[in-house]
Amino acid sequence: MKNLPQTRQNQKKKAIEQWRYDTALELLEGRFYSADRIERHLVRKAIATRLKLPENANVDTHAAILQLAKTKQQNYRLVTTNVDHGFLLAAPTTRAISDAAPKLPVPKPHKWQSIVYLHGIIDEEADPNSEHLVFTSGDFGSAYLTERWASRFVTELFRHFTVLFVGYSINDPVMRYITDAIAADKRRGYTHFIQPYSLVGAKQDQFEIASLDWEAKGVIPLLYSDENDHIFLHKTLKVWSEYCRDGLDSIEHIIKVHASKKPLPPYDSDESVLLVIDSLKKEDEKKLRGQKNFILSPKIEWLPVLEKEGLLAMPSTNKNQSLSHHIAYDLMQPHPVTFTLWHWLVDHHLESIEFVEWVISKKRQFTPSVYSSH
Incomplete structure (x- = not known):
């Protein structure tokens, strides 16, 4: 605002004090917008200039959001109201x-x-005067009410997808338009919109009020403490994106972080145990076949937990396999998860008293192909 030759009038001040920045910008642009004046785009150009990001900007959170928005085809389903080049x-x-x-x-x-x-x-190059950018209340009116290209897109978006808002306040102009429409439809009994969610920052002593405000708008809030410049939001997005990466990366991360800790009874209440077991049980056999090192040296205390969950004796789901003549006792090749866990036990805990006593007590026998790696 300081780069513009203007004096704040009462209307502009009031709009700014009420966080209605789109209205303030509309009033400001009105001073300069005239077909016969070269300054007609001065406001829009000044805003665009201020919103430009430097080439060395920290975009770690942008990268995390891109990972979360990635489809199975390695493309993206992401909608942003940012006009900068962060992504x-x-x-x-x-x-x-x-x-x-x-x-x-x-x-x-x-x-x-x-x-x-x-x-x-x-x-x-394509929009030198920033005429296609939505900044002012007039822009929002055109996008959502008169020309309606934004509202048509958003309406279809909520019909077909579960939407998660990230980084919005309940007073943002786009939130006012969208959530009011959703809430109105719900009151009328319409069910064509899929329930939306929002990651919401609030002071811990105001969680209840914030939750009620968002729910009144038809949005389920996922609350976090917004102290320290929303650091919890940034950390959550980055860790979440690591869990959601395709391939073996996600299980490697979970094992590295959680299997390095000793499991604590009761195991069904230990978050680390639940994450590790759930990840191992969900692993795709095709992905894991031939992979031996996705387990990064869990502690021996995991042995009874893995046995209890049946992970040390999982049969292969490969219907085309035949009996192996290279395995003692004509055993069927086990599931890759079980096979990898056997490697973990032999490679890292062969001399462990707990492991030896467990083998003796259970009369376990391991295949020659497992021993050969040690």
Whole structure:
């Protein structure tokens, strides 16, 4: 605002004090917008200039959000109301799979896989005067009420997808438009919108009030303490993205973080135990076949837990396999998870008293192919 030759009038001050920045910008732009004046785009250009990110900006959170928005086809389903280049800095290749206002895709599962810049994106070549960017209350009115290209997209989005809002306050203009419409439809008994959620920052002593405010808007809040510049939100997104990475990376991360801790009874109440066991049971056999080292040296105290959950005796689900002539006692090849756990026991705990006593008590026998790796 200080870069613009303007004097704040009472209306602008009141709008700013009430956090209605879109209204304040509309009033400000009104002073300069005239067809016969060269200053007509001064406000929009100044805003775009202020919103530009430096090339060395920290975009770790942007990268985490991109990971969470990745589809099985390695594309994205992400909608942002940011107009800056944060996601482009985090992943330059996403430019080729991006859509920007007012030209938006049809958000249906079989058609849409892209990053959608719902309120436009700064583009000095294609939009030198930033006319396609949604800043002012007039812009919002056009996007959601008169021209309706944004509202059509959002309506279809909520019909077909579970939406999670990240980084919004309940007073944001886009939230006012969207949540009021959802709440109104719910009151009328309509059920065509899928329930949306929002990661919401609030003071811990105001969680109850914040929860009620969001629920009144038809959105289920996932609350976190917003102290220290929303550090908990950033950490949560980064850890969550690591868990959701495709391939073996996610299980490696879970094992590295949680299996390094001793499991604590009662095991069904130990978060580390629940995460490790759930991850091992869900692993795809095709992914794991031939992989031996996704387990990163869990402590021997995990032995009774793994046995209790049946992970040390899981049969292979490969229907095409035949009896192996290279395995003693004509045993069937076990599930890769079981096979990997056997390697873990032999490679890291062969001389452990707990392991030896367990083998003797259970009369366990391991295949020659397991022994050969040690």
